[in-house]
Amino acid sequence: MMEEKHRKQNKGGHKPKINPKMNRHVFRLTDEENAKFLALFDQSEIDNKAKFIVSLLFGKEMKTVKIDKGTVDFYMRLTSFHSQFRSIGVNYNQIVKLLYRHFSERKAAAFLYKLEKQTTEMAILCQKIIQIAEEFEAKYLKKE
Structure with a gap:
């Protein structure tokens, strides 16, 4: 029985902090100061x-x-626009297959010539989009 009295009783709860924060300070701000404070806090x-x-x-x-x-x-819009250009490449391959399947070789070649001219213009445009995206990213998104 003596041993039981010498033991500390476990009262539950959380462990006491080693260095608890006991000191409290109160200050007041104007509406303008508070708005600045909250903006800094959010950031x-x-x-x-x-x-x-x-x-x-x-x-x-x-x-x-x-x-x-x-x-x-x-x-985000520029990136989306670029991905749409990439998906056109898939459609391009499907068109070429359909042309050779449904038209004579000569007629298919004539259509392909027109398609090739349009594709060249689109490739130049796509390169410009990539260049603008890279410049934009370097100028506005990678600042530290």
Whole structure:
């Protein structure tokens, strides 16, 4: 029985912190200051305001990310446009097979000549799209 009294009773709950945060500070902001504070907080990607404020006070490195929705939208459309051009290549192969299957070789060759001219123009356009996408990515999306 004596041994049981000397043991610590387990009361449950969580383990006490080694260095608990006991000091609290309160400050007030104007509407304008609050708007700036909230904008910085949103950009920081920190999950709570207290951690954000502490990181600002003690100069810890903060990560801010600015997303320009117009830039992202333009890039996504350009990428989609490029993928549509690539899918035209699949259709091109199907057309060539159909031409040789349903027309004489001479007539198919005449149609292919016209198709080849259009394809050359499209290839040049496709190269321009790739170049614009690469320039756009280098200028706007890969800044660190």
